[in-house]
Amino acid sequence: MHDGDDEGDFDEDVREGKVFRTGIDPQAERAWYALPPGCAALEGGPPEQPEEVHGTRWSRRTILGAGLLGVIGFAAGAVVVGLREGRSLGPSPIPGDRMREVPERIAVLLRGCRTMARGAIDDLVYSHQTFIWVVESHGGDDEDLWYGICRLADYALLDGAARGAAIAEQLLGVCHRRAPPPCFLRYRVPLQRLVDTKRAGK
Amino acid sequence: MDFDGGELGGITVEPNPAQDGGKVTIRGKPNQEVYILVPGDKEARAVKLDKDGKSTLKVPVAGGKSFTVSDLNLPRADEVLVRVVSSLGGVPHATR
Numbered sequence: 352m353h354d355g356d357d358e359g360d361f362d363e364d365v366r367e368g369k370v371f372r373t374g375i376d377p378q379a380e381r382a383w384y385a386l387p388p389g390c391a392a393l394e395g396g397p398p399e400q401p402e403e404v405h406g407t408r409w410s411r412r413t414i415l416g417a418g419l420l421g422v423i424g425f426a427a428g429a430v431v432v433g434l435r436e437g438r439s440l441g442p443s444p445i446p447g448d449r450m451r452e453v454p455e456r457i458a459v460l461l462r463g464c465r466t467m468a469r470g471a472i473d474d475l476v477y478s479h480q481t482f483i484w485v486v487e488s489h490g491g492d493d494e495d496l497w498y499g500i501c502r503l504a505d506y507a508l509l510d511g512a513a514r515g516a517a518i519a520e521q522l523l524g525v526c527h528r529r530a531p532p533p534c535f536l537r538y539r540v541p542l543q544r545l546v547d548t549k550r551a552g553k
Numbered sequence: 554m555d556f557d558g559g560e561l562g563g564i565t566v567e568p569n570p571a572q573d574g575g576k577v578t579i580r581g582k583p584n585q586e587v588y589i590l591v592p593g594d595k596e597a598r599a600v601k602l603d604k605d606g607k608s609t610l611k612v613p614v615a616g617g618k619s620f621t622v623s624d625l626n627l628p629r630a631d632e633v634l635v636r637v638v639s640s641l642g643g644v645p646h647a648t649r
Contacts, residue, residue: 463627478630480621484590528593
């Protein structure tokens with residue numbers, strides 16, 4: 352409380368930090384007269400502050416034993432995982448040597464490829480290697496995807512240069528590894544002619 | 554797109570053409586995940602580049618064949634075609 356006539360003094364006291372706000376300061380230390388934790392303020396009543404529970408003190412032997420068990424368990428788990436995955440126990444000096452399927456991405460890739468098949472030819476040509484791999488490996492005889500393959504074949508034949516020949520070579524590789532659907536059969540001869548011409552010209 | 558197997562975007566592979574039975578070093582963005590696409594294989598091998606954006610692996614196909622390193626980010630995937638030459642040398646070409 353402060354007197355209205357001393358308002359100027361009150362502001363000054365606030366600036367100088369002489370005015371104390373009411374409320375419970377959680378950072379305040381326990382008063383010297385405070386009851387120990389666990390003691391009831393009133394006889395028969397609950398304690399003001401719960402008794403502090405000290406954690407179990409670990410002996411040095413216990414800590415060392417727990418650490419040793421952890422190391423053994425980790426090593427055993429690593430051996431089991433390695434054996435299950437067919438790895439040798441020796442170090443693998445070259446990272447990325449492990450085969451890993453990406454099935455969760457196949458559906459996304461197929462969806463993206465179907466969009467690309469009927470989308471901008473620039474995108475199709477830009478990512479044609481990925482597109483061709485997805486179609487060959489996971490596309491089956493999907494009409495939409497092979498429509499994109501046919502568009503790539505048209506592009507390769509129209510280009511007629513190194514870019515077209517590279518695409519033609521990859522498309523022919525697909526034909527040699529698997530039977531293409533009927534829509535692509537008419538491209539085989541002209542694509543092969545393009546590749547042969549480019550090789551002869553080198 | 555550099556159809557001689559060079560770089561576009563951010564992924565590079567050296568050497569290219571690669572040697573049959575040798576190793577290639579893939580360079581890209583740090584911690585990037587790229588995929589090795591081998592024609593005819595249904596599985597795409599995932600390779601995680603290290604903090605320097607580099608990873609070395611064995612050539613996965615024989616001489617005369619090729620494989621692709623791609624980030625699978627369609628519709629504009631960064632990809633590199635790597636041709637593999639046999640250890641006896643010769644002009645790389647697709648296997649029939």
